[in-house]
Amino acid sequence: MQLFNFVKNIFLKSFFFSLFAIISLNSYAEINNKICLILDKGGKDDKSFNQSAYEGFLKAQSDFKITKDSKYVTVKEDSQSPHFIRTLSNGDCGLIIAVGFNNADIVGKMAQKFPKQRYVLVDSSIKETNIRSLSFQEHEGSFLIGAIAAIKSKTAKIGFIGGMEIPLIKRFALGFESGAKYINPKIKITETYVGVSPAAWNNPTKAKELALSMYNQESDIIFVAAGASSQGVFDAVSDMNKKNNKAETKKFVIGVDSNQNYLIPGTVLTSMEKKVNSKIYSAVKDFIENKFTTGVITCGFADDGVDWAYDTYNKQLFSNEDIKKINKIKQDIISKKINVPDYYKVGK
Template identity: 35%
Template sequence: MSLLKSLLAGGATPALTVALAVAATATGALAEPALIFDLGGKFDKSFNEAAFAGAQRWVEETGGTYKELEMQSEAQREQALRRLAETGANPIVTTGFAFADVLNQVAPDYPDTRFVIIDTVVEQPNVQSVVYSEPEGSYLAGILAGMSSKSGTAGFIGGMDIPLIHKFQCGYAQGFMAARPDGKIVTNFTGTTPAAWNDPVKGAELARAQISQGADVIYAAAGGTGIGVLQAAADANVLSVGVDSNQNHLHPGKVLTSVLKRVDNSVYEAFKAGTAVEPGVKVMDLKSDGVGLAMDDNNKPLITPEMMAAVEDATAKIVAGETKVHDYMTDNACPAG
């Protein structure tokens, strides 16, 4: 267990935790990597948990140790980055676009430290920015949703109403409409603040509202909020689609698939590279196995050979450049509604 983790477990306040970590590790190893989880918690069964899985894979393979910190508030971001840099942690991996502004301020002050930010771009000479082709993975889920839906109506529930989450929605809508041209997408977002990532009660309420409108396959791209969406869908005997991590096991036979965003691979690769992490933008897409769908025994009964063939065909065409999945963030618009 890392020092930061043990101090958090011991009940120290966020500010004191980081300060104590600096003092206690000042004479220790100076090249331990570090991972800062975003709001919503390490075990959100989604985005943060995928990052944790990548770090754990690195530990299992190398026997190494790393520092980790779970965010408790927005105000902690800058302090956490600076204190970890002062301990000699290198590289420092941050999960989530919300770190962008503070990383732009902090990175220049620690030119010998490598930083990795997941989900957005920060243009600094010592920062690697990892972005994903979420529309591609979501498009494949949309195809499955279109082929599975009996009502012709699919739902999408996003977390925070921001362009990044519109990328998921737009890719899903394009895939759904490709498989079901006469279909309809119902869309809701949980909120406009970071609290939107951790409100499963609101997620369940939105899911029930969409079900009342006829949605029988609902995709949740909402972090911890999505747990409520998947639960409400299972309770109503309709299908759901998970996100980021493989969530098929949460409701076997009820989760159609999960759109994998291989945050685990990104964290693992950053830790493995260590101080040799290359700055610049790294794009994770279908071709690089950065996104994809989760297929396992939990959803196997839901996937027909025809559905699998359709996904494989779409994957091949996207990778080959024959099918272009529109990225919402290129023009803040979606051609599929």
């Protein structure tokens, strides 16, 4: 009888301990299935980088078992970034996704302070054991975009307008210039920036002024990488083409980050896509399925991280010969036959 009672007590203790563990794990899983997205200043309606991130987040919300209180916040002032990331890191979210280089430093610091917290950092290469850094190879995409601009330009004059003058955007600019000169070494490229502070991402009026100046000086194609300021360039190209609707003098714009071809069909030559939406979606999927890995993940042509946008909105602008030439350059970048210069490594 004593042996029976002893075994019974052990069994009951084991049973209740296991039950408690299961309940605890389920509660823990529920807490950790809360996903928090921090958008940069452009916000979810910038028709560009942040919008792409937001769309990936929404699709993940729809497809996976993440809690209903998963949320996004938008950094509108520089001081908000540390506050948001610090607050969310204190056990509120299982996975924190921070978009943009402006959030990189504080994420790096919080990752050290909260080693059990998991982060996804978009557009950075910070190495911490609890961060997945998505490093998009914008110089590869911009090289191809520059080549496309040189192939299609009738004036042999093209332009680049960046948002904030920082190494990341100069990486776009150097890739664009290199690609254009790969096609036409004598092509003239005008390069300028909206500003030197974060406000440069939200100043479409200044971007429009810069674009009009370029178009009036015979640049017929402008590649813009300026966040919400990019809208000013789209407005400028529309105004220019309304004043002069001759096909031989038509002006074009090249979009960035998201596929922006639909914004002005037939006038957006193409867009340099960074597949932020799909990479965020994959990160959430990995997290939910307990397959989440950290480290710096490279997102270039070979990784389906960048591409040029070719669809029904711009299809009529390219001949079969153009497409063959463009695809050949893309494959040569993937195979390393073309060595794309990287501003991060070579400067300018």
